[in-house]
Amino acid sequence: MAKKTSEGFTWTPSTGLTDGLPTAGVVNSPRRIKLVQDAVCDVIVIGAGYAGLVASRDLSTQGKKSLLLEGRDRLGGRTWNASIDGFNYEMGGTWVHWQMPHIYREVSLYGLENDWVVRQNPGSREQLQLTHDDETTIYSRVLGLFCNADGDHLRHSWKYAFGTDQSPERVAKLDKMSCQDRLDEIRAQLSSNELAMLVAILQQMGGAEVGKIGYFSVIHWWVLGGHSVLGLNHMALHTRLGSGNSTLHRRIFDHAVSTGQLSYSFSTPVASIREADGVVTVQSRQGQAWRAKAVICTVPLNVLTSIQFEPPLPSAKVKAARQGQVNNCNKIHFDVKGPDLPWTSLASPGKGLVSAFGDGLTPAHNTGVVAFGPDPDAHNGIRLRDLCSVQAGLMHLAPEERGEVVVERIVSHDWNEDEFARGSWCIAPPEFATRKPGLPMLTGPTAGAAGSTERCRLVLKPLIRLPLHHVRHKGGRQSSKL
Incomplete structure (x- = not known):
């Protein structure tokens, strides 16, 4: 045992x-x-x-x-x-x-x-219900539009996810933007449902208010996924170890x-x-x-300041560590009574949780549900140990046609209160790369930074996590991850 x-x-x-x-x-x-x-x-x-x-x-x-x-x-x-x-x-x-x-x-x-366990496939919540094809079309459109920073979905201007040959001027421009800035640029091209879906995608991806999430982090994920929504989801939200x-x-x-x-x-x-x-x-x-x-x-970026270095780390690294990454997402597991696998829900703003999806049957033939919520300090955030609010957040997300939702078990860990994490997967704020000259980019799956000498090498390893949608869709599929 x-x-x-x-x-x-x-x-x-x-x-x-x-x-x-x-x-x-x-x-x-x-x-x-x-x-x-x-x-x-x-x-x-x-x-x-x-x-x-x-x-x-x-x-x-x-x-x-x-x-x-x-x-x-x-x-x-x-x-x-x-x-x-x-x-x-x-x-x-x-x-x-x-x-x-x-x-x-x-x-x-x-x-x-x-x-391998292949993630169980969805349905969803809010007033809009979508088929799988509709969901794929709308999801691809809104995230594709959001990430299309150059009219060519970055296919040529940022070919390689960890390449260093991007235009410094373009990088500086994109790095300066928050996700809210980009939303404001494309708002007129989105319906109210599309805008709501996109806000939910971004908040679930970044675990913070959209104005605090750096646009550069999001498009880096886009490039990692092969400049494609479906490629991104398939690589990062599809399979886990059984x-x-x-x-x-x-x-x-x-x-x-x-x-x-x-x-x-x-x-x-x-x-x-x-x-x-x-x-x-x-x-x-x-x-x-x-x-x-x-x-x-x-150690993670947000924990680096808890260790004293002598000689001190270079100033760019110290500034980056003090500023930190912004993702303070909550992740919660529920065992919900009954074998009702195929549903996925997203809500903006939700009631403390912005997404939930079925993720397998437990041995007791109950539905395993994984839910995500933004930073507890966000306008729509909640504290993990406020179990009444946590369950109310799930009830809000549960499909109405499912009937009564009976929670048999809750399992979670508070990454924000964890002194060895101080947050979730790494999402950089705006102006993070260009304000830290000489600092290797810290938004990828691993980033190494030499210390005061080559003997002290720091490996800052963020968790990768990907988008989710907002609107309600039956039998569709979804994307999410911690």
Whole structure:
């Protein structure tokens, strides 16, 4: 039976709210340090999310003496799943696809090529009901129009998602815009239903008021999806691992441990990273200190300011970390009584939740529903532990023809109150790239930034997540993700 992490919570009518969730990501022996006191190891890796785990595995399999430090009591960072009564609840990053080269390399390496769950397909809410074809047409039109920044859907001006040959003048212009600015530009070309759908897409994508979401982040996703709405949805909102992200974490971690080269310590938040005379010293909040020839730090952008660096990081990186990314989305799982899979709902402004979709049957033959809400401080946001408001938000989204909605279970984790996340997947505000000269773009799936010397390398790894729609559509399909 999986051990419990202290993170997350579950609620049922009979037990009420209970903190902590069972997950395969909790390691039986949370600390194993094989280093001689005062020894200098080859590399210290900070963070046991995908970036940190892969780095630890690659180093240890190459014979490098490595130490993995993790502030949480589990593997996985912002991608992990809880397992309750035979059902996997993805608490953070969820969707995996074979066109995601870095993560699919791990899927293939550990024999999970057939371990797929295809997201269950929809229906929806509000006054408008759409067929699948209608939904596809309208959704493609509104998001395509929104992302068509140059009249050619960026097919030539931004061919490659991580290319660096875009016009600096064009980048500066687009980076200056918020999503609200772009909405204002195209408002006259949209019907009221189309505008409502687009607002819901953007708020679910960015987890914030649309005026706070950088337009540049959204069109970067567009390019990552091959300059196509359907391509974007298929790559990023279609398939997840049946055994859960935590299974893949364990396989990477166990592989690294099996080499005999990896030491590790969980529940060990890092307080400082100091470099002097060619050696990097990492000190934990508890006062322990370890030394290494190099450090790989994989903490999220919004957490970077919690660590003291000496010498200090370059000013552009410090400014970026202080400003932070803006996504404070809520993600909530519901078990709804009855096997009513095919519905998806979107609402703008909604009642604390802007979207919900059926995502599989539980072993008890209830409907698994995943819902998303914007920043709790947004005008239409709610607090996760306000369970009355959370359930009211779901009731508002549920299709009227479905009848009574009986919630059998709620499962969630508050990423905004999580000191090791301080928000959800990375969405940059306006003027983020051009106001940080010399800073690598931080809106992609991974971004590396050299520290004060080449020895201290920061890997800032945001969660990828994609759009959803607003209007109600029967038997259509949808897009969403955390």
